Amino acid sequence: MxxxxxxxxxxxxxxxxxxxxxxxxxxxxxxxxxxxxxxxxxxxxxxxxxxxxxxxxxxxxxxxxxxxxxxxxxxxxxxxxxxxxxxxxxxxxxxxxxxxxxxxxxxxxxxxxxxxxxxxxxxxxxxxxxxxxxxxxxxxxxxxxxxxxxxxxxxxxxxxxxxxxxxxxxxxxxxxxxxxxxxxxxxxxxxxxxxxxxxxxxxxxxxxxxxxxxxxxxxxxxxxxxxxxxxxxxxxxxxxxxxxxxxxxxxxxxxxxxxxxxxxxxxxxxxxxxxxxxxxxxxxxxxxxxxxxxxxxxxxxxxxxxxxxxxxxxxxxxxxxxxxxxxxxxxxxxxxxxxxxxxVWEANADPGRTVSYTGLDLDAGLHPVEGGTAVQVIEATFVPGSAEEFGLMIRGNGDDGTRIGIRPGEGRLTVDRTTSGNTDFHEDFSSIDSAPLQPTGGSYDLRIFVDHCSVEIFAQDGQVTMTELIFPDPENVGLALYASGGTVKASSLTLTTLD
The missing domain is CATH 2.115.10.20 (Glycosyl hydrolase domain; family 43)
Structure with a gap:
């Protein structure tokens, strides 16, 4: 090597x-x-x-x-x-x-x-x-x-x-x-x-x-x-x-x-x-x-x-x-x-630097957000509209990244790592994975821990979890919200950069 x-x-x-x-x-x-x-x-x-x-x-x-x-x-x-x-x-x-x-x-x-x-x-x-x-x-x-x-x-x-x-x-x-x-x-x-x-x-x-x-x-x-x-x-x-x-x-x-x-x-x-x-x-x-x-x-x-x-x-x-x-x-x-x-995190970790957004009304497409880093905690609440799918793209470069999406019509949470970075080291790695997910009080809450080689997702206060390895280019730290086939509202988005 x-x-x-x-x-x-x-x-x-x-x-x-x-x-x-x-x-x-x-x-x-x-x-x-x-x-x-x-x-x-x-x-x-x-x-x-x-x-x-x-x-x-x-x-x-x-x-x-x-x-x-x-x-x-x-x-x-x-x-x-x-x-x-x-x-x-x-x-x-x-x-x-x-x-x-x-x-x-x-x-x-x-x-x-x-x-x-x-x-x-x-x-x-x-x-x-x-x-x-x-x-x-x-x-x-x-x-x-x-x-x-x-x-x-x-x-x-x-x-x-x-x-x-x-x-x-x-x-x-x-x-x-x-x-x-x-x-x-x-x-x-x-x-x-x-x-x-x-x-x-x-x-x-x-x-x-x-x-x-x-x-x-x-x-x-x-x-x-x-x-x-x-x-x-x-x-x-x-x-x-x-x-x-x-x-x-x-x-x-x-x-x-x-x-x-x-x-x-x-x-x-x-x-x-x-x-x-x-x-x-x-x-x-x-x-x-x-x-x-x-x-x-x-x-x-x-x-x-x-x-x-x-x-x-x-x-x-x-x-x-x-x-x-x-x-x-x-x-x-x-x-x-x-x-x-x-x-097990809040009482023990460095609180880092926080950026918050509220009331983001999104139409179809990819919407870059300032504040993406390689190591951070993302907290997002979505209120569904007409979009067939909506969510976040993390560790991106404008075109590629790891997509964390919600498909309300199917009742599914998805992680798409097909363009997440290095995926060709093994034929079984590239994947689109999903879990059942239902809204609580009409909204979806995600808490996402992003590290250099992984993403851990805690949805609806930890009632559904998804953990996935990713191997992006170290320079790719872009963050975006997205919607497909309609609109969605991100009622809150908090980004905490970890030191």
Whole structure:
């Protein structure tokens, strides 16, 4: 690679999303808040910027916006790769892995065993522990602690359950090729007892991975608790490739039961848009939540990429960013239950410089607006008129750019990245993607986070989200409003440039 092309690719490094310094990353792992610090572990190749040599990378933050890369936490070796998993704070040392003065952090991860292991060909669950706050780790001598003699048993999310049946650890993992979530319980994190299974259901167009299970109050009512099961799948997303889905229901300490299942068994392609998706964009995968967050908040983060083209995105020396952290809640909407996702941002980020517009009446065509930059937050409210489609073109040059549009007649939000910049690095990248979207009170509200290589869209206060990678010319920072086939009113437009 020439020095010039390297500089161009490095220009895509995100300003307010996490990416490693010079290596590959994918799924977030081991998310936990401990002793005032948020810990983000992740699938990492310490030796290159394509998938391989899976280990746990590590980054820390006190505000969920600014991250500090740490040394590799749990490394692969000659007998195993370290696949996805989770971390718990074993406050009462149920595992016996802590010291007399330090309750341990315990990582539960998938061992992908190699030829040098007697478990070669299997995936099983193993432990490592830390007594220095998550910076150095020791693998448990009796690994694995849970083996099903399966080649695709992976991605354990562990949490502490307390309910009518008692208090114990619960593991949620997957038999990936069976489209099945499997649940286990333990008193000590070492010995596990099978509880139940869930699936196949809804999206089954690809393997199931990276599950999560957690309670949330519906509409903030602590007397009405629902449980949310998230499952990521690849491929099979609503716009192709990788995606995450969720189910809402109940968990009684043994079994999860869903109230939102559309398709029992394998998916019906004709009903794909009826399933509940964490994000409708092409680039939000393996999303899981943080353990031990204060005040019971449920915070999630995902890998901002898609397995269709993840090894080929034009960045160097790093490859693969994370999404923004999102706080999720359960809300009622049109007699249905939905996850609302809001970026964790306002209290922690530099407010930057703001430009505001109001009452913009637009006829058909492209209408440039002053204030577009490569790194900014855009807040827009549209009142539909006669236009068949309307919205914004970001990171443009007057002719090309990324179009974020609303088609009221179809009830769809769209992202068109066919002329967004570098799209020919992989045949699957160029796309026009869409999500269902309905107005609230007669208007459409968009909150858009634009970074050097991505756009994250939160529509109608986070009831619909779309996340997409883009690779525009670094010089293309133009912003425009547009309408097609008629008129529209942009009742407000606020542009915040981030430093």
């Amino acid at each position: 020439t020095a010039v092309s390297s500089l161009v690719n490095e220009a895509f490094r995100p300003a307010f999303h996490y990416a490693s310094k010079d290596t590959w990353l994918n799924d977030p792992n081991g998310l936990i808040f401990h002793d005032g610090t948020y810990h983000l572990y992740y699938q990492n190749n310490p030796f290159g910027n394509v998938w391989g040599n899976m280990s746990w990378g590590h980054a820390t933050s006190t505000d969920l916006v600014t991250w500090t890369e740490q040394p590799v936490a749990i490394a692969c070796d000659e007998s195993e790769d370290i696949f996805s998993g989770s971390i718990v704070w074993d406050e009462y040392n149920t595992s016996g892995l802590g010291g007399p003065l330090a309750a341990p952090l315990v990582a539960i991860y998938t061992s992908a065993f190699k030829e040098d292991s007697p478990h070669y060909g299997h995936q099983a669950q193993s432990l490592a522990w830390s007594t220095d706050g998550g910076y150095t780790w020791t693998k448990y001598h009796a690994n694995p602690v849970l083996e099903r003699e399966s080649a695709n048993f992976r991605d354990p999310k562990v949490f502490r359950y307390s309910g009518p049946r008692g208090s114990y650890w619960v593991m949620v993992a997957v038999e990936a090729h069976d489209y099945t979530v499997v649940l286990y319980r333990s008193d000590d994190l070492k010995t596990w007892e099978y509880l139940s299974s869930f699936g196949p259901a809804n999206g089954t167009g690809g393997v199931w991975e990276c599950p999560d299970l957690f309670p949330l109050p519906l509409d903030g009512n602590e007397d009405n608790i629902k449980w949310v099961l998230t499952v990521n799948l690849n491929p099979g997303g609503p716009n192709g490739g990788s995606a995450g889905q969720y189910f809402v229901g109940d968990f009684d300490g043994v079994r999860f039961s869903s109230e939102t299942t559309v398709t029992e068994g394998l998916q019906d392609p004709a009903r794909l848009s009826e399933y509940l998706w964490l994000d409708w964009g092409r680039d939000y995968y393996a999303a899981v939540s943080f353990n031990n967050v204060p005040d019971g908040r449920r915070l999630m983060i995902g890998w901002m990429n898609n397995w269709q083209y993840s090894n080929d995105i034009p960045t160097s020396p790093w490859r693969g960013p994370m999404s923004l952290v999102r706080e999720v809640s359960l809300v009622s909407f049109n007699a249905q239950i939905r996850l609302r996702q809001r970026p």
